[in-house]
Amino acid sequence: MKVLVTGATSGLGRNAVEYLRNKGISVRATGRNEAMGKLLSKMGAEFVPADLTELVSSQAKVMLAGIDTLWHCSSFTSPWGTQQAFDLANVRATRRLGEWAVAWGVRNFVHISSPSLYFDYHHHRDVQEDFRPHRFANEFARSKAASEEVINLLAQANPNTRFAILRPQGLFGAHDKVFIPRLAQMMQHYGSVMLPRGGRALVDMTYYENAVHAMWLASQPQCDHLPSARRGISPTVNRAPCAASCKS
Template sequence: MKVLITGGTGFIGRHLVWQLAAQGCEVHFSGRNAKAAAEVMALSPAAVRWLPLEHGSATAAARLAEASQGLDAMVHCAALSSPWGSPEAFRQANLDATAEVINACRSNGIARLVHLSTPSLYFDFSDRLGVREDQPLPTPVNTYARTKAQAETLLAQAQLPACVILRPRAVFGAWDATLMPRLLRVMRQGAIPLMRGGQAQLDLTCVENLVHAVWLGLTQPLPRPLCVYNLSNGTPVAFTTLLQQLASHLHLPLRTRRLPWRLVDSLARLLELKARLGDGAEPLITRYGAGVLAFSQTLDISAIQRELGYQPVLSQADGIRRYAEWWHAQQAPGA
């Protein structure tokens, strides 16, 4: 199989490059960071090719379409995944890039596309358990969720021959630069706020399980031209339990402080307003960032299990242990 992976220099993208190359695929990947691309290629189990590309630029669509000639499939994971950022940055990374991928698929008759979306589409500052893919979506809570929802709309309108949209929840693993690092930074420096008792039920996804789901999306027969699937480890955990597991495996102190959600929410609103009126830099706390740790959100993953045969290849406990081993290695002198 000849595959192009957008965003192959990122956390999830590099895992996909390595695993698909290990499966014997001819792998091409895009990304604009030359240093990261060199690292991906150096650690790849087989020869892979890098396409220097900034999605959303004036020449990106033409260059991607040219580079996609002769492909069997594409995996689109390039995106701006953040609770904060400018509308233009989100539009370029999440909408323009998706339009470029659709154009490349159409221009070259690419048989299958796997697109990584987000369950942030479901979030509405309330507890939601066992959320299904076919449930109505609330009004997007931020620009990230809005542009990812719009990207899914573009894909639905494109009517490609075979497209799989995955909504993985809270992906973590080696090279994660977002989820775990933010938690660990707070654990090292101060007390983690526990809102609503710290009992929010959270779904997580080991990056290895996401890579497995992408492989199924590329190789398994699809029941429909457009398939949308939730994805997680299938083992929800209370926020306080997750903190205890991380502290134990990473040998970090765990200090917590119970705070009312309304207080945190008011503070986040104030900090966001100050940031908008100031230099626009991400505030210390965002409403969304605090909210996802205050409110439960678990996903019903029965559809991908039933239709693609998905089962986690790595348990959540083993995923945390594997991440801890990698994290300790990064902290070693000279790493």
């Protein structure tokens, strides 16, 4: 097994590389932070610096050579940005990477999406996976929904590659550059952390390693007989694809 991890210099991607290397899995990691890439290389990963928004087919061919599983963690996750920026990073790059993965024989493609595509400024519990708001909350949510449609179309047209979509909620843990830093900024600015509904709201959170474990389960041979799928991840990963039916 050889896994390509995109977005490997960010929180989820870096945790994914560490998880795989601890299992002795061969890893090719890609990202834009070359300093972080050197640390990944010291773990035993093969680091390929790349910006997926600028990737061309010749680079993709080299990047995907010998890869049977791809974990697509790369994403533009800013709460602010232009439609063009989100489309370029989250939709177009995903489409091109998926097409190249199919062309070069990748067997499993795990795409990391986001439950932000559910958000409509109302409280929900036990949301169905196909729920969509009348209007997306921001460009990030819209672009992640669009990226899922890209994956769904690729899955329908290419049965030899198994696609899975995961929507981890509220990622946190080692190497976090998003959630904890924002909480720290809030603490610094306000002197406290404001809790949703004064602390009465139930909020799902996902530890990085739990999300990575779900990616691992979705990549196992026991899942080959299952159709391409999309799933959310609870804090205990009990809704990740294959978690119940494909344990070894």
